[in-house]
Amino acid sequence: MKLLDYASLKIKQKILFNLFSLFLIFFIIQLFPFEPLRSFEMAEEGVNCPYYFTLQSLLARYPLLAADKANAKFIKQKLQKFENKMTNPFLPFTVVNHYKNPYFNNLAKLNLRSINFSNSDDEIIRAASKTAPIVDGFYLDKNINCISPLYNWGNPTRRVLRFNLNGLYDQLPNKYSQIMMASPPLWITGASPGYFILNQTETFDTRYMTGLPMLTALYVLPKNDFTNYGSFESPATWLYFNIDSLRDPIIRKMLNIGGIDIFTILTKDLKDKKIPNVFMLPTKINPLFGKNFKSFVNEESYGLVYFANNITYENSDDIESQERYIKHYFSHHDDVVDFRKKINILYHKLMQLKYKDDVILEFPKIFSNLDNSTRNQKKGEVSIHGIIAERAFFTTNCLQKNCLFVFNIGKAPGWHAFVNNTESNIMRANFAFMATEVPQGIATVWFIYAPTSKLISYFVSIFTLLIIFLMTGFKKSEIKI
């Protein structure tokens, strides 16, 4: 009986405890003002302004798109959706004329009646490439109001547009083009003139100001007002720069050597700033965005990879001492006047390069026996097979005894070059980029980024993880909480 009394008392106690707890919790929740979630409002905005990813930008993104079945399936779904819209019998005459008929005509050229009858991934990608401007045109024309606020930071459509920027170009010169976008000084993202060099106490974010010292000093901040703003969502590099700097011959030269293939400039800036006609190069910009932008192909650009033309030699020790100074400058914020003096010596040397693809190379003189008569002749061809993460694969066809292959990416410790399965020495080209020697004829070239520190630390981390798991799994007694 006593036991029963005790049990009932325990139960009552538990019930009371829980009731009291719930009351307390309810009371505490009441203390907080509840605000509706913002995402619902944003979602409404999204419904009113539907986003669209241009097929063109999707296709431009990956050279080996068709190899991924999920991607091909996604593209097929997009085309099917478009076809379904086109099968509506009450389509306006203009839509039939501008979109429906050209679309099916283009498919017919590929011997296809509809995308629904296409099963091979390659076929889908070819059909998409052929019809992309038509499909994109249909959706973008329909939602033109949603595309306009390009620079409205925080607007959902802006985000979509940033992913769509490849739609700006009907055709990039190549998949690995480096693009620079000019903007008025105030719009430069991350850094404004002089902030960094003069060490002002103004805010900018670290991600805008991290880089390889030599390359940053010479090519990113030649006149204190550049920023290496790599916008990764596009297949090409985007660098934002001050539109005023386009007039500066030193900056132009640096951009050429750095391999900036395309300049994109807002049309209204072009009017205001009166950019010299010398820059008015043939544009291939998508007419849908043409109102806002002008795009110029920089024919003087060295490109991402090339064979060096004329080679001037520079003492490695001198370059290293300059590099040491620059590193010290960045880490200790040394005097800017001294820094500029030192940098100007290097600029002077780079400005001496007369022709496209001329290179300043560090010692040793590997091309000492270079025949002067062949100096300005065509050196050969370079083709990019693929660049994914730490691996870059090229084939070269050198027409001379040997050639200097330049990969226009900043030289940093940890890079390894392999020519025809043999490790090759990486030299500094134009003070900051990577170069290696390739033999006559067809050769395979690999550039692999694999620093020893990274490899060792990776194995240290994974072994630690394994040891922790093994110790836990094979200890005699189990840990009880």
Place this chain on the structure above:
Amino acid sequence: MVMGNIRYNSSVHGFFIISLIAGLFGYWFAQQQLLFLSPDAFASYPKIYFFITILKCFFTIFVFFLLTYLLMRHFSRKKLGVLTVATAFFPLLFVYLHCPLYLICMFIIVVQLACLFCKWRAKDYSWLVTTYSVDLIALVLLLLLHLIFTSEFSPLHWKFSLITTTTEPIPILAPLYKSYAQAKQFAFSTMDYAEWAGILNPPITLASPLLQFLTLILDLPSINPVTFHMVLAAINFLLIIVGSFGCYLFLKYAAKIHAIYAFLGGYLMFFGVSPYLRMMQQADGGVFLSSYGVFPYCLLLLSLAFEKKNYLLSTWAGLALASQFFILTPHPEGIIYSVFFLGIYALGLMIFSPYSRWYQRVLLTAVTFFSFFLLTAYIVVPTFIDQYTGNMHTISHLNIGVSKLDDFKVFKCIFLIFTPLSLLLLWRNRESYPTYLSSLFFCLFLYAIFISTTNMHFNHIIMQFFHIGLHIDFPWRIGMYVCLSIFIIATICLDSLANHFMRLIIFLVPGK
């Protein structure tokens, strides 16, 4: 003895089988990686790097295997051995038959669950129910509450995932997007040539091995940015659930309070109506979420390590702290805060733990931080080396701003009410009072830091000496930890209050 030998032999066989499977899978993976680059790449690719890729893949599979083994061993109550778990990984070899990876993973999970069900007996089911039912209910409730009310990243918003994560600046997300795309090309790296002049081990770039893993396993279309945002929202949502549940576990098992109050604490950890916690989700869009989400597990495991004087639990605390790198590498500020604040909590434990000698306490803390350092070496060491050798230059934020503290008023009230109360009520549960006192110490310390870093003069002094300013333009980045510490104290106090109330009732019951 014979049984022992059989077990030993089966373990050896198990390790041999998993090594074989991992090696063969590694070979396939390395091959695919090159095929995506170019069909001709395989012939000329340096063999040593090919071998390194296989080795990396091998160890990754091995880690997964051991993790699975630990879970299976625990839930089967040591009835499942190495051999069984290793054999369950056999479907990995179906990649040679062009079987999709998601199907293979499903096969593995199904086989393992089948093994588990075969081994379970009636008493195991009752053990499962008695041990885990309350925790499971708490997890489901947290999931439902965050799903419906609180989370910005709730699956209900995934349809508009591109819009819900708008607040996250593109430069932060863009490297992650690139790594999402690279995952489908069998490259688990964040490195990208498109950075041109950029550094190769950027300390600020977001990286998410989990996101890349999910992308590859689920065979997501890597060209679709909407899917990318969905996966990211899913990871953030997962972090919220995991974090809330971690806070619940800490309060229940380390602070040893009643499950209801532990649940309240767990939910409050991400309660969307708290100004700082809301800002964390909306303004920083998940960049600080991973360090915050794993933080309660660090507190839990470190508290238990001190309580049981167990060095293995200390290493697990380090692993919990390091896990933010495996899920979603946070903003460096987030890493610094989480490491520093765990240090403060560990200091509290070292001061207030009475059951061990001083060198044991120091060693327990050291093991945690040392294991954290080793586990994160793969990201931290190359960055430090680049920075030290001058091959990378970074300029930190140079300005100091004073934040508005208006949003903090409600927390000030909670803090002022509950802190004295908690001191009075500590005696209730003597077993866990080191955790109480450490939590209080943690709370007071954080509060002091928060107030002092929002003081302009104080920051100028720091700037003078270190040339680095604390980034308090965004007060929620520290504020969220202050909120967490206050919630911990508040829930402990509520639990004590409820207990006292009950004692009073029992005392007043006539006849007792």
